[in-house]
Amino acid sequence: MGETANPHQQVQERVKKLVDRIQGLPTLPVMLNNINQMILNPRTSPKEVAHVISNDPSLTSKVLRVVNSSFYGFPNRITTVTHAIVILGFNTIKSIVLSSTIFDVFRRNVKPGDFDRTQFWKHSIGCGSAAKAIGRRLNYPMLEELFIAGLLHDVGKIVMDQYMPDKFVEVLNVVHTRDCLIAEAETEVLGATHADVGAWLFEKWNLSKGLIETTRCHHNPALAGENQKLAEIIHLADILIRAMRFGNGGDNRIPMISESAWKSLGLQHSDFDDLFFQTHAEIEKAMVFLDFIK
């Protein structure tokens, strides 16, 4: 992707035309909406949020599995959602619920030859892990936010695969025939990219501005406004994980790192070896998320 983007309004028009064709796109699950509302209220207690989560046994089990995994690495076992919220805070629990919900919403039976969801989620988990490794290197204060932004940056691909499968097959055929980046094929076939569609979904779901802009601008982080740093990290993480050949997001090319993002992050070429090593370690810890799709 180039450094300069199409004018924002034109892209929005194209995304609107595209998503208008999508029938029955899920709304934000009620549970997540309730939790979002509760967290906005400063009087909400961990016990109240835990009560909402505990109404869903499957979600409760997932939350406890993640908080007890090596991803967080607590020495003692956490046995209740209330305890998990007290230790990790509302926002972290919300992130776990969000990622778990998205894995569930976009679950479907996949036939051989379809877009490989397992490889896709491995790429996404890898991107989140790489984002954490980069963030740690840069002393970025919210590593959790980086992981979730990396995990969900490509969600637009799943939306297209699930809700406009014929068009998405066309996109994958262009990728295969021309050996190009998937975003280039999407622009040619659909007039908009997975980044636009993912951002549109997150906007519709009223998720955080940071997540929306990072998703929209992960191929062109200079356009992310006040979330530029976050978008730059996800941009680099996406490319790092491709270079590590962990998972696959639907194409077999490595996009260029934006020179302006690279300068802005202030990293050195000699940092790559350590970033690979640290990302590898983060992936080992984050594999519990892959269990969500099984």
Next chain:
Amino acid sequence: MKLVKTEDARIGQRAARDVNDLRGNLLFKAGTELTAELLETCKARTISHLFIEEGGAAPQHNPLELETRKVNLSKELDRLFLGTDKSPTMVALREASKRYLLGKMPK
């Protein structure tokens, strides 16, 4: 038979006992040769240790075959990075990627 940490188990070794997940579902049977995919499944299911057959160490690799795999991997990375040579950052990334991936291959 020996007990090893899952992270220390190697591709090509054989499971000495059936491996079940924490819910008791059979993942694979005793005698199965460990693959990268199976080891990943074990890690994803938080299986911390595995019983491995003694003497079932990773097979010896033919040096010529190994060298061919390394050359092919290097070529594949050159293909993935095609068209990025004008950027010193991308060249540095490609070389780091080669060091990382070639370093993961059996010695």
